[in-house]
Amino acid sequence: MSVKRGRSSEVERIMVLMEEIAILKTKLQPHDTGHIHTAINVLEERVEELQHELEIKLRGLQSG
Numbered sequence: 001m002s003v004k005r006g007r008s009s010e011v012e013r014i015m016v017l018m019e020e021i022a023i024l025k026t027k028l029q030p031h032d033t034g035h036i037h038t039a040i041n042v043l044e045e046r047v048e049e050l051q052h053e054l055e056i057k058l059r060g061l062q063s064g
Contacts, residue, residue: 010054017047 021043
């Protein structure tokens with residue numbers, strides 16, 4: 001299911017995810033934090049997806 005959102009909403013979501021990534025990085029320890037590494041990786045991949053989607057939409061606005 002696709003939900004329509006505005007660009008500002010997408011940018012806000014990216015910013016929130018990046019803030020959460022930064023918080024998680026402060027919780028990393030030399031051991032027993034593999035689950036945090038996994039969470040960081042998943043969130044970073046999601047940020048990249050959202051950035052890519054936003055770039056596509058912005059290119060569409062520039063050409064249209």
